[in-house]
Amino acid sequence: MYRQAKYDEPLIFELGKKGRRAHLPPRCDFSRDGIKIPENMRRVTPPDLPELHEGEVMRHYVHLSQMNYCVDTGTYPLGSCTMKYNPKVNxxxxxSEKMMYLHPNQPVETVQGILEILYELQLALGELAGLPHTTLQPPAGASGEYTGLNLIKAYHQDNGEGQRDEIIAPDSSHGTNPASTVLNGQKLIEIKSNEDGRVDIDALKAAVSNKTAGLMLTNPNTLGIFEKDIIEMSNTVRDAGGLLYYDGANFNAIVGKIRPGDMGYDVLHFNLHKTFSTPHGGGGPGSGAVCCNDILEPYLPVPTINHDKDKDYYYFDYDRPKSIGKVHGYYGNIAVALRAYAYIAALGEEGLKHTSDQAVLTANYAMRKMEKIDGLRLSHTSAIPRKHESVLEATPFLRNHEVSGMDIAKMLISRGVHAPTVYFPLIAHEALMMEPTENENKDRIDQYVKILEEEMEKARQDPDYAHHAPTNTSIGRVDDAYAIRNLTLSWKMIKEKQEE
Amino acid sequence: MGDNYAHPYLANSKKDIDEMLEYLGISSIEELYSDIPDEIRFKGQLKLPHYKSEFELMEAVKSKLSKNITTREVRSFLGGGILDIYMPAIQDELLRRTEFYSAYTPYQAETSQGILQAMFEYQSLICELVGMDVANCSLYDWATGVGEAALMASRITKRTKFVYTAAIAPNREAVLQNYVTGANLELEMVPYVENTGKMDVAKAKAMLDETVAGIYIENPNFFGIIEDELDEIIEDAHAKGVKVVVGTDMNSLALLKPPGEYGADIAIGEGQSIGGGPLNFGGPLLGTLAMKYNKKESRQMPGRIVGQTITQNEGEVAYANTLQTREQHIKRERATSNICTNEALVALSCAIHLTILGPQGYKDTAETMYLSAHHVVKKLEEIGVKRVFDSEFFNSFILDLKIPKDKKQEFTQFMLDRKIFPGIPYSFDGENYDYIVTTSYLLCEKDLDDFAKAIGEWRK
Structure with missing residues (x-):
């Protein structure tokens, strides 16, 4: 039976005792008397950092690590997050020492190796996107969205159409889409999805105008449904003078199968930490590489990484007068880009297509099995296949047994598998968003569905069981409201409360 | 490979696939793509290389990377906000624990207490360093931190002008300029005093009024100088309702008064240099952001925040993402930022590093940086080479070299021949280059002496 590790692990601050050391930094023989900080700027009270010896530090973090769930623990079908296996070779x-110890301000002739890799990665991503120009600078997907929308904005302004400040996005979009739009100073025009979960073409036609900057759309959408009318949508937006932005969060469905550039998109971002297997890191770092076509190329962030073929020399180009500027302090999350490069190289032209094949197959297989469970139903139409993910609704279960989608999620994590994404997208009710990826085999999916069936049966017998799940995780259900009522956000705040 | 689908990264064999197809009642995976119009299907051959075995992959990447020359092969005096650091073996051992790195944002708190507690500890450690009450669990880097802080100051004050120091790193200035265009903030730059390199307090005061949302100060500033005359400007800012944002070198805070103790409202900085990770050619990095707790204003913070709470039934101590109604996945177009994926693993790395250093190690390394820089300056002064500004500094200073544009490449090669990266070139006049020199704690006395000697040789 599954039981997650549990330790009554104190905060690191509570474990220390004065005078212990976990590390000796390099010796410095200069006299400390030479330190002369202006009196008024001198630190008087040292920071309250923990004092432990090395072994105790190890134990603390090993304990914390064991109170965690990850891709290598078990099935992690968190929809829209593409939790695929992170190859260890990456x-x-x-x-590599030749990677870690490179400063971004080194002379360019001393970093030819990494620039060559980054340049080749740019080409590979451009090839998969069907959009030839790439920047690796955005450090996350949302930053990629922001950058791509910024290119669209710069394009319109440069063409004397600064009034084009509306971004159209469907109500099924990722939360970052509207947030990135607003960060750009653009207005969000949200359009409703139709009964099939797709963009309502008439609503789109009604929304476009001479204020339209562009349409932001992931395809397949967040329901896992392909927007089959994309060409008509693309023409509608283009005829109105707008451009098309592709949110690459769902790219794992289409690698080598369809290219956004061929669907009429002008710009996209990739999530290298989703489609190209770089670790999610407990929340980050990621990389939101952006690809675009010729009309947007002049506005890409500085610097771009270029190759002088005659001299076989890689270099940074800062001389880009129309550039939007910088979106990261340096060139982006390079160590993430290197991992993505290695992933693409390992799979190659043949393997990449198979990743999408298997991601789509496992998603449809899981979906068809899950929709047969009493209490669950497929959101929107059941008539068409999904792509890399699907959304099931627990509405009937809630109605009949007063057990919610969140309760189902908690029962699942109690059994040693991760829950789907719950309550997203917002156009589905009691949503369970399921994305197994190509990292789950048929047996694992069968096992997952069996666990789901068993837990839902327990809930039918005893709804209270569901309301009190999980029980086998490190701790029981968390009180989120208490966290807000009694905000405690740091050790400092704890100390102050103790003194009161 | 080929039609049998077998590859280490793919979970299903041909047999698995056939069984699933049979269950779905279809004969090929292609049928799952049948709703996609034929005209947009990609039918060409991707211009990508063939797949590689793990051995071939290692060799291919190694061969390319071997063309790089690293800061461990050449003595690096490069800084600018990030720094070459040593990561103790225990640190990477912990970071390679897959339970940490192959998880995502802890949406299900009950099964993610480890990373949540670690993030709470990270936030707490940052607060200890900068003298604040709350920190978020990371921004992308210091540069985007300046942008986020400007937007945050504007949201809090509902004002649309932002004033910033001219002694700012050019890359941070560039990101700031880009970040504020959406909110239409007007930027204004406070000059520094010609001979000291410190912020011109009189001019700054003249710029502040009831339309200014915030003022951004770097301390030590980009020229490495300790800003020690800030009291007047901070007092003035607060009197006018202007938020004070201070960006710091996080190592300097072992010796310097933390921004929270001299009136900063928001403190930002770069966590890479205090253990976030290796240089990695400039990313991933770690933007730190902290502030004094204020019920209303703290809700304007960008990014994720972990809070301590309890479990519903047992009342046990627990950790969870909190104040989520600021975030994009709930608030969409009304969110305080678009941040979703952040730099959590780098934050964890930073927390482990600070724990390993402890108060003594943190102070030791900062003192070594300080003393190394001052040793170099002394050696250079002995041979008549001066700094551009004669003010107190931490571990970074700008060396008066005035190397003409057409000699810059020659100077780079001259220093490279002596195994030295001399610093970041900076031009005040667009024609001649001075160098911003920074010392880490990894350089020994001979390295420092060699640097001064090499500069002396160049000047001959």
């Missing part, structure tokens, strides 16, 4: 490669 971790080894990323720890």
């Amino acid at each position: 971790e080894t490669i990323a720890r």
